Amino acid sequence: MSKQYITLKDIAKALNLSASTVSRAMKDNPAISADTRKLVQDFARKHRYKPNTLAMQLRTQRNTTIGVIVPKLVHYFFSTVLAGIQEEAENSNYNILICQSGEDYNKEVKSVETLLDARVSGILVSQSKTTFKYDHFQDAIDNNVDLVFFDRICTGINTDKVVVDDYDGAFGAVDYMASTGCKRIAFLGSDANMPISNNRRMGYEDALRKNKLPIDKSIIKECDTRTIVQTMVPDMLKTEQIPDAFFCINDEVAAYCLKVVSDAGLRVPEDISICGFTNGYLTEVTDPTLTSVDQHGFEIGAQAARLLIDRIEGRETREGVVSRLIKTELVIRNSTR
Amino acid sequence: MSKQYITLKDIAKALNLSASTVSRAMKDNPAISADTRKLVQDFARKHRYKPNTLAMQLRTQRNTTIGVIVPKLVHYFFSTVLAGIQEEAENSNYNILICQSGEDYNKEVKSVETLLDARVSGILVSQSKTTFKYDHFQDAIDNNVDLVFFDRICTGINTDKVVVDDYDGAFGAVDYMASTGCKRIAFLGSDANMPISNNRRMGYEDALRKNKLPIDKSIIKECDTRTIVQTMVPDMLKTEQIPDAFFCINDEVAAYCLKVVSDAGLRVPEDISICGFTNGYLTEVTDPTLTSVDQHGFEIGAQAARLLIDRIEGRETREGVVSRLIKTELVIRNSTR
DNA sequence: GTGAAAGCGCTAACAT
DNA sequence: ATGTTAGCGCTTTCAC
Numbered sequence A, B: 001m002s003k004q005y006i007t008l009k010d011i012a013k014a015l016n017l018s019a020s021t022v023s024r025a026m027k028d029n030p031a032i033s034a035d036t037r038k039l040v041q042d043f044a045r046k047h048r049y050k051p052n053t054l055a056m057q058l059r060t061q062r063n064t065t066i067g068v069i070v071p072k073l074v075h076y077f078f079s080t081v082l083a084g085i086q087e088e089a090e091n092s093n094y095n096i097l098i099c100q101s102g103e104d105y106n107k108e109v110k111s112v113e114t115l116l117d118a119r120v121s122g123i124l125v126s127q128s129k130t131t132f133k134y135d136h137f138q139d140a141i142d143n144n145v146d147l148v149f150f151d152r153i154c155t156g157i158n159t160d161k162v163v164v165d166d167y168d169g170a171f172g173a174v175d176y177m178a179s180t181g182c183k184r185i186a187f188l189g190s191d192a193n194m195p196i197s198n199n200r201r202m203g204y205e206d207a208l209r210k211n212k213l214p215i216d217k218s219i220i221k222e223c224d225t226r227t228i229v230q231t232m233v234p235d236m237l238k239t240e241q242i243p244d245a246f247f248c249i250n251d252e253v254a255a256y257c258l259k260v261v262s263d264a265g266l267r268v269p270e271d272i273s274i275c276g277f278t279n280g281y282l283t284e285v286t287d288p289t290l291t292s293v294d295q296h297g298f299e300i301g302a303q304a305a306r307l308l309i310d311r312i313e314g315r316e317t318r319e320g321v322v323s324r325l326i327k328t329e330l331v332i333r334n335s336t337r
Numbered sequence C: 001g002t003g004a005a006a007g008c009g010c011t012a013a014c015a016t
Numbered sequence D: 001a002t003g004t005t006a007g008c009g010c011t012t013t014c015a016c
Helices: A008-015 A019-026 A034-046 A053-060 A076-091 A105-117 A135-142 A166-179 A195-210 A226-236 A251-263 A297-312 B008-015 B019-026 B034-046 B053-060 B076-091 B105-117 B135-142 B166-179 B195-210 B226-236 B251-263 B297-312
Strands: A065-070 A095-100 A122-125 A146-150 A160-164 A185-189 A220-222 A245-248 A273-278 A291-294 A323-326 A329-331 B065-070 B095-100 B122-125 B146-150 B160-164 B185-189 B220-222 B245-248 B273-278 B291-294 B323-326 B329-331
Touching (some): A053 B053, A065 A076, A065 A105, A076 A095, A076 A297, A076 B095, A095 B095, A105 A135, A122 A297, A146 A297, A160 A195, A160 A297, A166 A185, A185 A195, A185 A226, A220 A226, A226 A251, A297 A323, B019 B034, B065 B105, B105 B135, B122 B297, B146 B297, B160 B166, B160 B195, B160 B297, B166 B245, B185 B195, B226 B251, B245 B251
Parallel strands (some): A065 A095, A146 A160, B065 B095, B065 B122, B122 B146, B160 B323, B185 B220, B185 B245, B273 B291
């Protein structure tokens, strides 16, 4: 391909100018006379000249591509974040290369590899659940590739990050449920090693304390997939003191929890309140609709991209790491009293 | 960036060889002695040499990046397709650049622009609903960039395509509903100009004919968003002869339709059967769960990418356009009798 | 079996 | 105000 497009040289030859003059004229360099500038630009437009970004990047040693690594794009949250990233990248004329780790450490390592091969100048990443070694990230940094984590940040490495205010989101949701009269609120979370889960749990516990409710470890569970919900929640409903509310790590867990609860003959929200986290598509189609904590995915993506690009272009020069916290918003629907 | 990485030249200097020898050695060119090859490769590995793809592509005039344009990534179907594309692209060492048109013609035009600027060698595209001019696609073709459409194909332009067997999927679903005793099946579709909608409607009508059911235009509607569902379906339920089934253009429409029907006091599936199309996340969380036609998005993506890469690399040489049809699969859940 | 030289398309320092 | 030159990192033809 590519010999389809005309080059600077072609323009130069056709107009009896040197390549450098053409190059300058295209960039509206004031050193070039207005006449020449117009001449060149008109010719370029007419012949549909497209600068060859490859050549430009090779020459200037700066690449306007950034990489993104997410666990899975099928999740509402991540695809929303991505939209934010794209918007911001587009505004700054950056292209983005997207990799999915599929929650698999090895694929994540390979993704970093791929991105470094493509010579991206920065990477935005939300870690896979199975990642407990961070050499691949260090690798990027060593190669002078800027790194910004979002949402699922990496505690093992010191870089910029943009995170949801998980603590506050959880606190607000649980506090709300307590205010509606819930006395025994269960927590369905993820691996305690994940900051997003741990921070929410702290928010959850503080909200209980504020409302003078006991903290009961027996209803604080690691329960973050459909399968686990379907075995664990029925068990919880068979205990002496069943919960009167569930605060869930995401909408999917909340939706399946709702189903299990309904199937057990309990009414939502009269008997049991349920709250999700994400505020995605699912929340509107369950019966009843689902109360959920909105994470403002688009905003997270946009801020992360902004931060990364600022780093790349040397506009963000603060030495230490920059952390940005994005506020959440409780969206109340019909699964809570 | 980049001066972090060592170059061919660096290796050559360190090993007292010429750059060309090193280049050949890295590619296991048999003209180079086994000793030299090993020497070079070991040194390269040790110093983490990464070939500069930019330089390579500039030199060889072939770019291993392909572009993808989808309406929106937040939709289950498109993100699934994308996973298939990525899998196939990765296998062939291609990178992919993703653009979202957001169902907006102007953004779609701009996306093509962006991709041509990045010098992709091919583009995979599923058209926006609002696209009725095709110059931007022709533009790509004129620039020798291969084009493969998937799902939402472009009728105004002659290129390769990979589509769901919409006719057959619709026929099967409607035939099934008829076989369970539904006598008055409504069709909630999209713009009749869209082949995906039109083909499904033909499948729908043929299934009715096969089952000796009348075709009634008054229950064949353009109804493809939540808002339209929420105004149109209630109206349909107020008519003399209300439908006893709804065949919907996608899961979202089906899910909202289900909600409207339930809210109207009708039972699903006893009074009314409902069937969606896509078979995504939503199908499992509605109450009752949703019968839906699986589109095999991953397979579509993989096939489309395969086809495109074969074209790019001159492996697919058939002159005319190649059309691949992907079979669907009816997944029966509880929203149909 | 290896090296020298040219060039992909562009930019930028240094002329003039 | 414009041109010359060199070079980004790589591949490839042509020599030896």
